[in-house]
Amino acid sequence: MQISATALFPADPARVFAMQIDRAFLEEVCRIGGAVRYEVEANGHRTRMSRSMPAPELARKFVGDTITVVETYLWGDASADGTRTADLVVDVPGTPGRMTGAAVLSPALGGSQIVVSGDLVVKLPLVGRKLEQAAAPALTAGIEVQETVARRYLA
Numbered sequence: 545m546q547i548s549a550t551a552l553f554p555a556d557p558a559r560v561f562a563m564q565i566d567r568a569f570l571e572e573v574c575r576i577g578g579a580v581r582y583e584v585e586a587n588g589h590r591t592r593m594s595r596s597m598p599a600p601e602l603a604r605k606f607v608g609d610t611i612t613v614v615e616t617y618l619w620g621d622a623s624a625d626g627t628r629t630a631d632l633v634v635d636v637p638g639t640p641g642r643m644t645g646a647a648v649l650s651p652a653l654g655g656s657q658i659v660v661s662g663d664l665v666v667k668l669p670l671v672g673r674k675l676e677q678a679a680a681p682a683l684t685a686g687i688e689v690q691e692t693v694a695r696r697y698l699a
Contacts (some may be wrong), residue, residue: 547643548661549687553661555698557626557649560656561619565591569697577689588654612699615686616648619670621683624653632662634683641669643683 553560553670561686563569567586570593579595599611614637617630627650634643645662664683 545664546661547645547664547683548659549684550660551658551687551694552652552655553657553691553694553698554655557622557651559698560617560629560658560694561622561626561649563694563697564617564658565589565619569693572693573686573690576693577686578699591619593615607636609620609640611639619649626656627651627694632660634662634664641665643686658687658690658695 552649554564555563565586565588567584569582570586570591571582574584574593574595577595577597579597581596581636583592583594585592592610594614594619596610596612599607599609613633616633616635627648629675630649632645632647636642642666643662643664645660647658647660649658651657656689
């Protein structure tokens with residue numbers, strides 16, 4: 545299942561990139577996003593957020609009351625205008641669910657934008673597609689949380 549979401553930020557790409565690799569920003573994203581437990585790593589151009597959150601109802605019979613989602617971004621170097629791309633992997637440990645894709649940070653009117661796109665796959669016969677559809681809103685909501693936290697962070 546193809547997933548796509550866009551977040552807008554009131555700052556130039558260099559400042560937004562610095563925010564995206566800042567541990568304090570990523571921890572706030574986890575807290576505001578409803579994580580009951582989280583771990584954050586920020587090492588240069590690589591970030592990793594592991595968040596345990598309440599599981600969607602449809603997924604509870606497979607994962608229990610909480611689900612852990614691990615997002616890893618590996619950012620490339622900036623081009624002349626500040627655009628940069630990250631390889632993105634979203635894993636759900638202990639399940640056959642995974643998203644692979646990219647995040648593109650680029651200049652936009654009034655600041656910058658990050659467009660996240662990828663292919664979400666849950667390899668389970670009969671219910672995989674339904675689980676993908678249940679997970680998709682949570683993945684795009686994560687981008688909206690980044691946008692919300694960024695407004696305070698960049699102010």
